[in-house]
Amino acid sequence: MFEPLVRYFSSPSNREVLFEQFAQHVYMALVPLVVGVLLALPLGRLAQRVRWLRAPLLGGAGIVYTLPSLAVFVLLPSLIGTGYTSPLNVIIALTLYTAALLVRPVLDALEAVPSHVTTAAEALGYRPRRRFLSVELPLAVPALTSAVRVASVSNISLISVGALIGVGGLGRLFTVGFERPDVVQTVVGIVATVLLALAVDLLLVGLWRLLTPWERAGGAVIGE
Amino acid sequence: MIEFRTVRKQYDDGAVAVQELSLTVRAGTVTALVGPSGCGKTTLLRMVNRMIEPSSGTVLLDGHDVRDSDPAVLRRGIGYVIQQAGLFPHRTVRDNVATVPMLFGRSRRRARRDAEELIERVGLSREMGGRYPSQLSGGQQQRVGVARALAADPPVLLMDEPFSAVDPVVRAGLQDELMRLQEELGKTVLFVTHDIDEAIKLGDRVAVLRQGGHLAQYAPPEELLARPADDFVTSFVGRDRGYRRLSFVDSAGLDPAPVDTVHIGDTSADVPSRAEWVLALDAHERPRGWLHPNATVRGQLTEDQLIAGGSLHTLGSPLRGALDAALSAPSGLGVVVDGDGGFVGVVTARHVLDLIEARQHPALTEGAA
Numbered sequence: 001m002f003e004p005l006v007r008y009f010s011s012p013s014n015r016e017v018l019f020e021q022f023a024q025h026v027y028m029a030l031v032p033l034v035v036g037v038l039l040a041l042p043l044g045r046l047a048q049r050v051r052w053l054r055a056p057l058l059g060g061a062g063i064v065y066t067l068p069s070l071a072v073f074v075l076l077p078s079l080i081g082t083g084y085t086s087p088l089n090v091i092i093a094l095t096l097y098t099a100a101l102l103v104r105p106v107l108d109a110l111e112a113v114p115s116h117v118t119t120a121a122e123a124l125g126y127r128p129r130r131r132f133l134s135v136e137l138p139l140a141v142p143a144l145t146s147a148v149r150v151a152s153v154s155n156i157s158l159i160s161v162g163a164l165i166g167v168g169g170l171g172r173l174f175t176v177g178f179e180r181p182d183v184v185q186t187v188v189g190i191v192a193t194v195l196l197a198l199a200v201d202l203l204l205v206g207l208w209r210l211l212t213p214w215e216r217a218g219g220a221v222i223g224e
Numbered sequence: 225m226i227e228f229r230t231v232r233k234q235y236d237d238g239a240v241a242v243q244e245l246s247l248t249v250r251a252g253t254v255t256a257l258v259g260p261s262g263c264g265k266t267t268l269l270r271m272v273n274r275m276i277e278p279s280s281g282t283v284l285l286d287g288h289d290v291r292d293s294d295p296a297v298l299r300r301g302i303g304y305v306i307q308q309a310g311l312f313p314h315r316t317v318r319d320n321v322a323t324v325p326m327l328f329g330r331s332r333r334r335a336r337r338d339a340e341e342l343i344e345r346v347g348l349s350r351e352m353g354g355r356y357p358s359q360l361s362g363g364q365q366q367r368v369g370v371a372r373a374l375a376a377d378p379p380v381l382l383m384d385e386p387f388s389a390v391d392p393v394v395r396a397g398l399q400d401e402l403m404r405l406q407e408e409l410g411k412t413v414l415f416v417t418h419d420i421d422e423a424i425k426l427g428d429r430v431a432v433l434r435q436g437g438h439l440a441q442y443a444p445p446e447e448l449l450a451r452p453a454d455d456f457v458t459s460f461v462g463r464d465r466g467y468r469r470l471s472f473v474d475s476a477g478l479d480p481a482p483v484d485t486v487h488i489g490d491t492s493a494d495v496p497s498r499a500e501w502v503l504a505l506d507a508h509e510r511p512r513g514w515l516h517p518n519a520t521v522r523g524q525l526t527e528d529q530l531i532a533g534g535s536l537h538t539l540g541s542p543l544r545g546a547l548d549a550a551l552s553a554p555s556g557l558g559v560v561v562d563g564d565g566g567f568v569g570v571v572t573a574r575h576v577l578d579l580i581e582a583r584q585h586p587a588l589t590e591g592a593a
Binding site for chain 2: 116117119120122123124125127138139212
């Protein structure tokens with residue numbers, strides 16, 4: 001059963017295509033993740049601070065997330081004037097999805113910061129922005145991590161859809177594999193996608209551990 | 225000095241939290257704001273550092289209207305201790321304490337070094353500095369909260385029910401620690417509590433607030449206990465105020481009487497049987513317990529042959545302790561000790577009561593004599 005695989009990988013052109021599409025996939029997955037998080041943070045903060053904006057922001061985010069991805073990929077070029085096969089379409093769409101998916105978790109994570117901690121920060125003389133960046137945001141990280149992990153996996157799988165409109169990524173291996181038909185190519189594409197999702201997830205877990213050392217501070221409480 | 229000048233706070237929904245209230249906290253003293261929930265005590269406290277702005281009236285800090293200062297800068301110059309400590313869970317104890325000096329722009333290294341000194345000053349070990357708040361007990365967290373508030377050496381300290389979330393024993397320890405620190409530092413302290421006993425213990429003056437932000441009485445604690453302004457204060461101050469007031473009556477003139485004593489380790493030959501209570505002391509002359517009248521000692525006198533003693537009255541401390549020592553002793557003889565815990569003598573309840581009466585009605589006692 002390994003024979004077709006060996007044959008697939010022995011072809012330099014196959015390997016080149018795989019690596020190229022893999023790199024493209026990583027690029028198209030990570031850029032929207034990072035930009036989406038950076039967009040969701042201020043939006044979630046806004047929803048937390050400005051009461052009347054909360055419902056429209058959360059509602060809007062919900063609507064964005066329900067838009068069919070293929071439709072967005074197809075419609076974006078006519079809306080913003082990009083080429084039909086430009087990776088930018090996928091990147092912008094996924095950025096919107098990521099931001100939409102994360103607005104509520106950001107809000108929830110910020111709301112979960114204990115009020116005595118934020119009150120203390122205010123009373124000690126933090127100005128609002130510094131308080132947000134150095135007290136509330138670090139404390140929101142644990143609650144945010146799981147949502148960011150979901151968003152990253154969801155992005156990685158959504159990019160495959162982009163192949164249907166001719167944008168690169170590992171999805172190209174599915175479409176090509178389907179047309180030929182070439183099962184090996186499809187399987188390689190699936191495995192690579194799964195491995196990528198796992199790798200990014202591990203990366204996020206590592207990042208979370210790096211950012212939240214206090215969460216794992218063990219040791220018993222020493223008595224009075 | 226903190227001055228509230230006819231401050232009033234009314235919220236948008238019409239609820240009045242503080243009603244035209246004036247109050248002065250003298251520099252270097254502790255004022256306890258006490259009252260039931262909804263009396264506006266926390267609101268009043270937060271007006272000082274502008275976390276709440278009064279609807280009318282002014283708050284002066286050392287003669288300057290707090291509204292003339294930038295809120296963040298003003299707050300860095302005022303220590304603040306909050307209920308549950310409000311420590312930053314993501315920072316070590318050391319970095320929590322270093323917070324305000326670092327907001328002031330001091331270098332991280334310097335701020336951390338100073339923080340370690342403060343950690344020791346509030347009764348924690350230096351090693352605690354590297355721990356996270358979740359690794360500390362509630363009482364320890366409160367100590368860190370106090371250290372953090374003191375870090376920039378502010379002249380004014382605001383404390384919002386800082387000890388209400390810990391158990392009574394730990395609370396008493398924290399209160400004693402605060403009194404000791406205040407003795408050293410002489411800060412101007414505004415202390416909010418719903419516990420009248422805490423207010424009486426810690427406050428140089430106590431402000432009793434009534435629901436709706438009315439000041440019912442502002443007086444030193446002994447006056448509050450002796451002359452409550454009205455029925456509200458009377459009921460709020462609670463039971464036993466006559467007895468509790470003895471906490472503010474000094475025991476000068478109380479002469480302890482001698483009593484037969486023996487030492488732990490004495491043999492039966494040294495402990496003749498007699499019809500009186502005998503006090504047993506250890507090698508450092510510290511009282512260990514009572515030997516029952518007519519009790520016979522076999523062999524050496526050991527602690528398990530003793531009846532536990534009552535509370536001890538330290539020479540020179542308020543009369544309350546002397547009366548309690550007498551009332552709690554199985555022998556009816558209150559044991560008086562010196563500052564090192566060494567035995568001085570005994571007093572009876574009669575003894576203490578006579579002194580109280582002589583203080584209250586000097587002419588009467590003199591006439592009777």
